Amino acid sequence: MTVVEPNRLVHEALTGDLRAWSGLADDSRVRLEHEQLRTFAQRSEERFDIVELALADNYRPISSGAFTLTEDYALTVEAVESYLRLCGDDGVLVLTRWLQSPPSESLRTLGLVVEALGERPALAHVVAFRSFQTITFVVKPSPLTPEETARLLEAIDRLRYDLVLAPEMPPEMLNRYARLERPIDHELAVALATAPDRAAFYAAYEFEIAPPTDDRPFFFHFFRWEQTPEVIENLGRRWQPFGGSGYLALVALLLFALVAAAVFVVAPVALRAGFRAALRRAGARRAARTLGYFTAIGLAFLFVEVALIQRFILVLGHPTVAFATVVGALLLASGLGSWLSPWLPWRPAIVALVLLLGLLAGLAGLLAPGLLALPLPLRVAAVVALIAPVGLLMGVPFARGIGALGEGSVPGMDATLVPWAWAANGGASVVSGVVAAMAALSFGFTPVLAGAGALYLVAAALTPPRGSAART
Template sequence: MGLPLTLSAAPRALAFGVACVAAAMLLFELAVTRLFSVLFFYHFSFFAISLVMSGLVIGGIWSARWGVREMNEHAYRSRLSALGWMFSAAMLAALFTTLALPPAGATPSLSAVAVQALVFLPGLVAAGAFLAAAFARDKAWIGTLYASDLIAAACACIAAIALMRIVQGPAVLLVPSFFAALAGVIVAPARSLHRTTSALIGAAAGVVLIANAMAGGSLLHLQSAGKESPLVERWNEYSRIQVIDGGSDARYIIIDKSAATVMMPAPIEADGQPPRARGWWKAGPQYAVYRLERPLARVAIIGVGGGRDLLPPLAHGAARVDGYELNGILVDLLQREFVAYNATATRPEVALIHDEARVGIARSGKNYDVIQASLIDTWAATSSGGFVLSENGLYTLDGWRTFLSRLSDRGVLTMTRWYVPDAPAETQRLVALAATALGDAGIADTRSHVMLISSRPAGNVAFTMNEAAAMGTILVSKSPFTPDEVARVKDACAEQNMVLLAAPGVASQDAVIDRLLDAATRRQAIHSSPYNIAPPTDLQPYFFLQLRPSDVLELSGKSFGPVTEITFNGVRVLMLLGGSALLLTLVVVLLSVLGLPGPVGRASALPVYRWMTLYFLGIGFGYILVQLGLHQRLIIIVGHPTFALSVVLFSMLLGTGIGAAWASKLFAKRGIRAAGAAILVVLVALLVCFPAFPAFEQIESQAVRLGVIGAMLGGIGFVLGFAFPLGVVMVAPTGEWAVQKMWAINGAASIAGSVLAAVIGITLGSQFVIAAALLCYAIAIVAGSLAEAKARGSLRDELASAQRTTSLV
């Protein structure tokens, strides 16, 4: 039998206050991830978020000395209200400080990132202290309060998508500031100074939000890295889009920090007709595929961007060009806002399709003569854990199998990536991906099915970068390239000063590429490379992380140009962050274990307290590993990063919240051991069923598919929701500070767990992230069961002692 639970109800005001703070925290995390992705790069964004979220841990430790159980009601509510308005005010101060700071450079240092991130830390400290103090007041309230926390966070997850579209740019951070102030108003004693303060700060946030909206979002904006203001700036849940005037030659479109695409002038003709093809439409090393002179009945362009890739197939007479674009802002720019400058979308052959390209092509039912993707990357963080990018699914074996299956008999898949001769990891990985995908399709002689072309290395190849690099374009066909086709591509190379790196009958100029094209030497070439050039899979979809975690120290003394640093720094930052997060967790655990759970520690309570330390450490690691492992896998299956984020976060948080509310009813007598058994059964079932997840892709309806996945995740979350409230009930009697310390441990484990999920996902795959979560929960449940047994034994000893005392009297 477990320990009995009291059933007194939590105060409604406190539950609403917790909900407001939880919603504010979730909105803040999603919004600031988007902001940091613009200020830094996606991997620095991950570092910054982890740094800021450590404030929750500090807040838990800070609140541990307050004696919240002994406070009178007025003092307790005043303390919570003060934390609410401090959270709100700190968010406002951090927002305006960020707007005033100059933009970071192309490859910012970790110290620069840390300085800009730390301005948000005080607000999260206040938020962490608020929640820890709320949960510690009465163990009987934990189920209701924890459920309020999670259900509000789930609702905020859905609201965040709409808010990032409606409230443009950094101003979205005013919304969590408002909710934090609202929490201060709700929990404050009537007619108190804290209530007035909270109301004034909340009103200030609301007024600024409305004023910024009335000004079209122009009041609150980040400082621009360039001298000129952008022609257009738009934000949504994917990225920030800026259109920069490039003079009479072009408009440059900047995505987040520095990913760029170009919009060329192609206006409506003088006779009112759509733009006619010009000679320059055909130019560019990435368009060699059209020199093959194969049929062009239907062409698919992956990532329309500014529309440049739509022009060459039109110039070569394509009858139909389907342009797939994930970001609706870019589609809108071409179809409406800049249609007078570039009217390509008005051509009758062109169809712009707002969808993720891999999903759209797979479900189109069409076979294409050319599928083209030129430098498709955004380097934009998706608010969903480490290194999960919206474009990852384009560069996996599973994705290439889809593309090859949608080619006509003589169709060609062509992709362009950066080719840096001093560090050619990206191009070599593309070749490894192509050769392996062809081999999986039953093509043994891959050499006759692949051509690789490179432009001459030059500086300033990317709009915001300055590095000597070239563009490497690969052509992959299910049918062999003929000698005549190779000759035409050679002619194109001579005309445009390009280099033919590999082709049938042509000796390769790169020894590694030559070995990658040979099935007999491919594995050894991948293994011996100083870079990670193994073909990514849907279980490890990290094409852009071309440095193995194990090789970080070996390459630590080397420096590369900005284009290369973007990919190499990701793993470097990850490993540094992993060490920092584990150190933070170790410090928090040691402070908790070596200290007492209260001002006066009972010897009989210490074993329970220390076993529960391991329990909360385990469920903190376990929950975030389950959440991120599922997201790593489902972002490919759902085919839409925002839908995947919404489905995983919303469904799991909602399910966990409902499970937390039911924990006291289902396990009032059976305790942690019985709840733990249910958790382990569910996680084992998840791990066993994980390889079958691609079956979800067979569900044609997007709504039905999301509904089925959401129901599954909600069920998993429901069972995982038992762990935290039952643990609080167990640890609360051990001492006044115990709950706050366990909150800090759980938070530190979540931060470290997010890094661990990224490391395991990169090195082993998402299924091993779930396996690690199962292990963490198993350890936690063993520790919780031992604590339960210790508590039961202590209770029996105390009852026996009381009976002896009574008999003596």
């Protein structure tokens, strides 16, 4: 038996203070591995009879929406595909999740399995059964034989579970022990497993249950905007199976960020009579062009930063490592880009940045499986190498814009607007981190990077024609 434990403290306890109590570390039949699940699945050449993804999450934090904003790369379509590859010829994957009413987590888990199986019919590969609070999926990469199905059904009956899904589904095994008004879990599971258009099934369901991917790895995000009135009405009264209150916390944070940006960044400039006079003297056209430019690059910078931090958690294995690596690399590279900006063409540099963002968005997903097989230092180096060119060019727009304003050497740019440029850029930076997180939850990391590219294109369009020439 191989036990993969991603939590360092748990692994140290099992091999240290709790060694004698657990007995696992001294059992010759057991091998303890401290590794992220995805990293182990990608590196391992072994094949197993049973691959079990244990239910380690507490029920109440999930149902209250506490994990809504948390990415989980162990529960994505690509993750389930990697677990299925670990199964031997007759091996099975076992996943257990919590049940909610109406069903949400169980349907999303089944969606993961169905999408990971690809063109293989789910009814030939999956057996699912439930207790009062949990549902378990047994998934075999190759079709279940009649004998295997019969043995599983016999065990389900003997252990007094309720059948949810199987190649053969005797009606008497449905909704027997943990009785509901109707076998809703069974009905919805069959509907999803046999749906000719699964995307339409996901879209029509009352909760957001589309299977998470590595580009949008938010397994516990079930919120739809249509649920807002019910979520608000029931806040503090009962658990929220769709985690709506967790998502609405971001909405509240966005409102707070808008107020904070207005009060602490924009207001100090707006309250100075001299700065207001400068804005009037610049004229509406020039002021709009300048403020639009610096607002766009302020929004775009944090869009890129937030998306890359969350995207590279998969490769680097831990949010802290990803944050330190991505932020450190981007700030160092953008600082170098700002220093080099006088010798770089202004508008072409922004256009090149947009192209690099598109390339990076594609490469991040394609290279992730290969990078997971590398030691951590090499993964860190690879991530830095991937994002450094983007960071270098991200340092150009602000430095060139402020330089042009300060010198007053470019038509359309007015030196008296420098304080307003700082305020617009700073205010946008305060707000954009929250907007980027909300966009990632709703659409994924690639659309966030695409949004950053669009904002940089807006900035490129707002640069004066003469700004494309290098300054000396």
